[in-house]
Amino acid sequence: MGDTPVLWVGEPFTVAGRGFWAKLEGHNPGGIKDRAALHMVRAARERGQLPPGARIVESTSGTLGLGLALAGVAFGHPVSVVTDPGMEPQVAGLLRAYGAEVHTVTAPHPVGGWQQARRERVAELLAAHPNAWCPDQYHNPDNVAAYRPLAHELVAQLGRVDTLVVSVGTGGHSAGIGRVLRSFFPALRVVGVDTCASTIFGQPAGARLMRGLGSSIYPRNVAYELFDEVHWVAAAEAVWAARALARTRYATGGWSVGAVALVTRWVARTSPPEERIAAVFPDGPHRYVGTVFDDDWCRAHRLLEHLPAEDPQEIAWSGETVVTRWTRCERVERPAPATRDGSRGTAETAR
Template sequence: MPGTTFTFQEITEAQMLPRLIRLGPNLFGAVFMLMKLLPARYILRRASERGELGPDTTIVETTSGTFGLALAMQAALMQHELTLVSDPAIDANLYRRLTDLGARVEICPEPDPIGGYQAVRLRRLAEIRAERLDSFCPEQYSNPDNPASYGVVAEQLATALGQIDCVIGPVGSGGSMCGTVRGLREHTPQTRAVGVDTHRSVLFGQPDGHRLLRGLGNSLWPANLDHAVFDEVHWCTAAEAYSATRRLHARHALFQGPTSGAAYLAAEWYARSHPDQLCVVMLPDEGYRYQATVYDDAWLADNDYVLAERPKEPVETDRADRPAAHWSRLAWGRRRYEEVPGAVPRTTGLPSAATPSPKAER
């Protein structure tokens, strides 16, 4: 129309912030198309501003999930080469999309006895960086720009909803929950944080082991995970997360992935149990990668993921290393990791995320 001014954005900028959707009387969803676009774009742009990412610098990172996709999208727009170190858990559709975007994907076939695939991938990442004189690693697990990028989400939530009493969300690198909650607590220190993890993830004190639910949890302790941010922690199984994912779709028409389902499982219960609190649940990415799995009834049945009965509340536990075999909850109380009963001792001597190149040292 004459006189109308349009603002055009890159696709990563246009899609990085969530839509705010009402899910209940006191529960809102921060619904992302691809949450990792936010830290990927922020980290790369900040690195470019600091001179760490020159015109010929190769970007290298370890990932088996959506952070890799977000990096591939932003790297393609910025016309940078990208090498991703991953493992067999990466699905074929994601692999194809990454390579279509021009990324080189290297698969580490076997896990490490201590630290699993994460440790192996980090070692290979360090080797690649040592071979390349001009490289930059976003280091999503330790780069403070990861949680810092979520300051804009905290501002969005506060502006739209006012005082937020509780934020519930899945935890992997620690960036989204720690960054968002810290931003909110600058104005409302009482804002509570509920982290959602899965069994056999070390993040909140369980012994490391094989995890069926991907996209949250970890075999290593990310530096960006500030345990003192969290008021409580929930652990859930893959079957419980998948069931909640399908319920989120059937009830609210939100087609999200299983990490969103895990967060919704905890958030629906928390909001119902605290009707006087205004709650927000972080729903990280859409469900298109899971059409042949989580959204396929036959696949769920064949893999024994169909629940006989939907759990209505978590089992309470007072030790990090003794959660129930299904959905469970621990009052974390904003304590440091070492202060929580039963938290397994942290393993030392694990590889660093990356060896800095000469350019990165400047």
């Protein structure tokens, strides 16, 4: 796990003379979150929070669950993961094959969506297993710390990074990589990639097909002060980019990879030629053969035949409009969490 390769992505995916370096985290056994799962489990064991043989319980859309299953095998812990009906059947099958219990919630929370529904089921399982431990990936600082080695790998592999493009979900890898790289390169530009209908950067929550990025809750691990700009990407746009990568570069991935690749393609085209751009590809394509790379599934969800615009829509601040297509904003804010009645206070400008 770790020491994953970087790949130069140039034309024909990008325009002639421009390109970027992609960090291929799909070369880990389960994906980028193997790093976080192993580190969080190891740290909890060292602090005595996770007794030998105790159960690990966590909410996941897939990738962290695979990492926790790996950690369960490595450290001798039973693992229970809580997910929702959107988890790909292949991932659920792999989790069970690796010995994990899979619990699926059946209805979203009225305010917090599927994520909050999963977290409430996690609380029930923790109460049923008194010695159990939850990594709480959305708020656990060990999730952030797990990605420092990845940042050092990029420094060793690329020598210099001028721009970092990362997807944002729990906030772990964007914060962990971004903080270390900025300590090496103070002028580093950090571009966050979110999905439409995600609340992380101040948009209203809504139904989302894309998994692995975006959120219906407010993860404390998100380092808002790091970001110079944020882009929201729609599902059809991510599908186009993931498939275009597969045809032109062979290396590709799922929702997060497609969204990051689409944005980084634009960043490469609009940046000076000497700019060294690194994009983090969180996983590979294999778990998406029944969704992103399945024509019938994509057609049923109206995701095909949608050529993205050459440039993103621009908005001055996140609350200006509800975004439904690729959109860029240079004013990054920390949203005020929703109150019990669903309203919000005033957002704080983070950068």
